[in-house]
Amino acid sequence: MHSSVVARPPREHPATLLASVSDLGDLRVGLRLARPSDAPRVRAFLERLSPETRRRRFGTPQPRISSGLVRHFTFPDPRQRMIVVATAPLEGTERIVGMADAAFLRAELAEIAFVVADELQGRGIGHLLAQAAAALAARHGARRLRADISGGGVAALGVMRGLGPTMSLWEDGSSVAYTTLAPPVEDDGGDGVGPFGSFAERFGARRAG
Numbered sequence: 001m002h003s004s005v006v007a008r009p010p011r012e013h014p015a016t017l018l019a020s021v022s023d024l025g026d027l028r029v030g031l032r033l034a035r036p037s038d039a040p041r042v043r044a045f046l047e048r049l050s051p052e053t054r055r056r057r058f059g060t061p062q063p064r065i066s067s068g069l070v071r072h073f074t075f076p077d078p079r080q081r082m083i084v085v086a087t088a089p090l091e092g093t094e095r096i097v098g099m100a101d102a103a104f105l106r107a108e109l110a111e112i113a114f115v116v117a118d119e120l121q122g123r124g125i126g127h128l129l130a131q132a133a134a135a136l137a138a139r140h141g142a143r144r145l146r147a148d149i150s151g152g153g154v155a156a157l158g159v160m161r162g163l164g165p166t167m168s169l170w171e172d173g174s175s176v177a178y179t180t181l182a183p184p185v186e187d188d189g190g191d192g193v194g195p196f197g198s199f200a201e202r203f204g205a206r207r208a209g
């Protein structure tokens with residue numbers, strides 16, 4: 001079971017000020033929205049990914065990390081897309097260790113994608129990121145999530161299944177997973193859990209503090 005500590009976000013702009021922290025064993029993982037100042041950290045994260053993980057996430061090994069790709073993750077238009085970063089204190093600095101996209105395709109449907117640092121895969125970060133992306137999508141009105149899992153294999157499907165009932169199918173030559181989200185819980189905004197928290201609680205994360 002992951003324990004979760006969620007900071008109470010100030011009221012004025014929860015979308016940018018939310019933050020949550022979860023302990024995954026001895027690793028303390030923070031989740032927050034990406035911001036423009038993350039550009040060097042995003043680049044470093046992408047450059048450290050193995051060619052195989054890049055291929056799984058982007059469909060190609062992405063041998064060169066372009067400025068456009070870094071910008072994709074650091075300057076999203078929040079009406080269309082949001083990016084969640086997972087961070088952890090490693091080697092004396094706060095590093096990005098995973099990222100998730102939530103793209104709001106059309107009413108009730110959002111597309112999510114996620115990637116975790118090679119050396120930290122299999123520790124629950126993928127589940128955490130997907131929960132956060134799903135929470136943002138649900139707040140945007142999504143009731144179903146789509147993910148292209150062509151390269152992702154069993155781990156990507158496992159992450160989607162952790163969000164709700166999931167079916168996988170072939171669509172335009174790609175393997176795609178569709179997940180139905182649980183109905184939204186009543187949230188008057190006063191519980192301090194922020195946009196990630198109330199959703200994560202449905203998955204059994206324990207909130208402390």
Ligand SMILES: CC(C)(COP(=O)(O)OP(=O)(O)OC[C@H]1O[C@@H](n2cnc3c(N)ncnc32)[C@H](O)[C@@H]1OP(=O)(O)O)[C@@H](O)C(=O)NCCC(=O)NCCS
Pocket residue numbers: 053054056057112113114115116117120121122123124125126127128147148149150151152153154155156158159162
């Ligand atoms: C998919 C990915 C994000 C999962 O992240 P992660 O932090 O390793 O995932 P988690 O630790 O939360 O585990 C998710 C599930 O996958 C399983 N899993 C993780 N790594 C696995 C591996 N190498 N082999 C088999 N299963 C694996 C876990 O056991 C878990 O299963 P469960 O839900 O039954 O418990 C990560 O593997 C990754 O970055 N892959 C490359 C990019 C990619 O494929 N993205 C998906 C398409 S957008």
